[in-house]
Amino acid sequence: MKDVLERKFCVAPMMGYTTPYARNLYRIMSKKAFLFSEMIATKTLIHSKNTHSIIANDNQNPIAMQVGGSDYHDLKKCSNIAYELNYNEINLNVGCPSKAVQKGSFGACLMQDKNLVKNCLSAMHINKNIEVSIKCRIGIGRNFNYDYFEEFIDEILKSGIKIVYVHARNAILNGFSPKDNRNIPPLNYGFVSKIKQKYPDINFILNGGIDTIQKAIDLSKIYDGIMVGRLIQNNPFCLKNIDTLFFNGQSSYKVSEDTIIEYFNYIKPKIGTDSIYRLLSPLLNIFFGVANGKKFKIDIHTNMKSNNFAKLEEIFLSFVKEKSLLIN
Ligand SMILES: Cc1cc2nc3c(=O)[nH]c(=O)nc-3n(C[C@H](O)[C@H](O)[C@H](O)COP(=O)(O)O)c2cc1C
Known part of the structure; x- marks a missing residue:
């Protein structure tokens, strides 16, 4: 059982x-x-x-x-x-x-x-x-x-x-x-x-x-x-x-900026130990099918090339903030 x-x-x-x-x-x-x-x-x-x-x-x-x-x-x-x-x-x-x-x-x-x-x-x-x-x-x-x-x-x-x-x-x-x-x-x-x-x-x-x-x-x-x-x-x-x-959980989780912050806090110590692609891959598809998602996606890929983690976190945060209704 x-x-x-x-x-x-x-x-x-x-x-x-x-x-x-x-x-x-x-x-x-x-x-x-x-x-x-x-x-x-x-x-x-x-x-x-x-x-x-x-x-x-x-x-x-x-x-x-x-x-x-x-x-x-x-x-x-x-x-x-x-x-x-x-x-x-x-x-x-x-x-x-x-x-x-x-x-x-x-x-x-x-x-x-x-x-x-x-x-x-x-x-x-x-x-x-x-x-x-x-x-x-x-x-x-x-x-x-x-x-x-x-x-x-x-x-x-x-x-x-x-x-x-x-x-x-x-x-x-x-x-x-x-x-x-x-x-x-x-x-x-x-x-x-x-x-x-x-x-x-x-x-x-x-x-x-x-x-x-x-x-x-x-x-x-x-x-x-x-x-x-x-x-x-x-x-x-x-x-x-x-x-x-x-x-039978009590209440559903709400995706918010905290989700992104918590995730970035987890991966930050791992920067340099694995590829930026692997570190970010779980988040890379979240733009798919969302209005203006393409713009965020292009921004993300540009900043991945320059390894700019601070900027990347900022873009994910603004995406989640802007699309909060759509993704929840
Ligand atoms: C990118 C990708 C990688 C996969 N890697 C594995 C794997 O390592 N081991 C495995 O058993 N199946 C792997 N699969 C198959 C999935 O576990 C699953 O059996 C398959 O995608 C069918 O389920 P889905 O229709 O829900 O996607 C992979 C699938 C995808 C899309």
């Missing part, structure tokens, strides 16, 4: 977006949304010295670290690292279709080897204080095949995992970019409904194409939880009502 409640509304892992900085912005608005790190390759996590700007967890719980890999020993080590960093969950990426990821033998191509995935997930169980989960697709290739999906789930659940995030589209591994793979293969939520009937005790979290908060509310009444990606990428301020709408 606890798991179901905590994962009612999840923000999908997104490389280049769900940075520790973005997660901090999300947490200003929602204390309850379940967050994810960007995917990190197991070898990078284990061997690189510069992973802090991907995996830092500044008390952003509840939160999962997502990893990509298929070597049992590495995955076990990654679970230990995630546990040490106080992550609630470690999630195996079995959904990314990119060429680079296929070359490294992880991501969506692993759906073709369910036994290997089961063993990976088993290896990731290190103790009862860190949950193990998977994020997968509903199949590989152009055709829907429910039996293939069901057989995959049958096998991987033998690892003992209780949480499965499903991007309810096939992955097409040849000739499609990751972006195509998020748009072109049709959605099929029916597979998730059907597998849930077979496994009522497993939490199946629905992902893919949930592009309004109203859709998220409606679907969350049917599924154990929902996961949204691009909706938050395009408009992080959507998170302001989540605690009220999904978790």
Whole structure:
């Protein structure tokens, strides 16, 4: 029951977006949304010295670290690292279709080897204080095949995992970019409904194409939880009502100049330790579709080139002040 409640509304892992900085912005608005790190390759996590700007967890719980890999020993080590960093969950990426990821033998191509995935997930169980989960697709290739999906789930659940995030589209591994793979293969939520009937005790979290908060509310009444990606990428301020709408919170958050001030206070000490783009990326889409937004956007990009943080903060503040009614 606890798991179901905590994962009612999840923000999908997104490389280049769900940075520790973005997660901090999300947490200003929602204390309850379940967050994810960007995917990190197991070898990078284990061997690189510069992973802090991907995996830092500044008390952003509840939160999962997502990893990509298929070597049992590495995955076990990654679970230990995630546990040490106080992550609630470690999630195996079995959904990314990119060429680079296929070359490294992880991501969506692993759906073709369910036994290997089961063993990976088993290896990731290190103790009862860190949950193990998977994020997968509903199949590989152009055709829907429910039996293939069901057989995959049958096998991987033998690892003992209780949480499965499903991007309810096939992955097409040849000739499609990751972006195509998020748009072109049709959605099929029916597979998730059907597998849930077979496994009522497993939490199946629905992902893919949930592009309004109203859709998220409606679907969350049917599924154990929902996961949204691009909706938050395009408009992080959507998170302001989540605690009220999904978790019986008391009152909604109001986006104001304080939101920007709080966010800039968080990133200021990090200036110089990461690119200006990563530090500001969670705010860069807020101008989209807002009247005169283009003018703000041009101003922001000009000042990013000159690294003028004081001016950048000023522009974001005036945007939020001027558009307060529109964004709330
Ligand atoms: C920019 C971007 C980066 C992504 N990176 C990841 C990733 O690191 N791991 C992953 O499992 N999915 C990744 N995804 C896929 C999302 O998690 C999600 O499954 C997909 O966008 C469908 O959900 P949506 O329709 O709500 O956006 C990414 C998506 C986007 C837009």
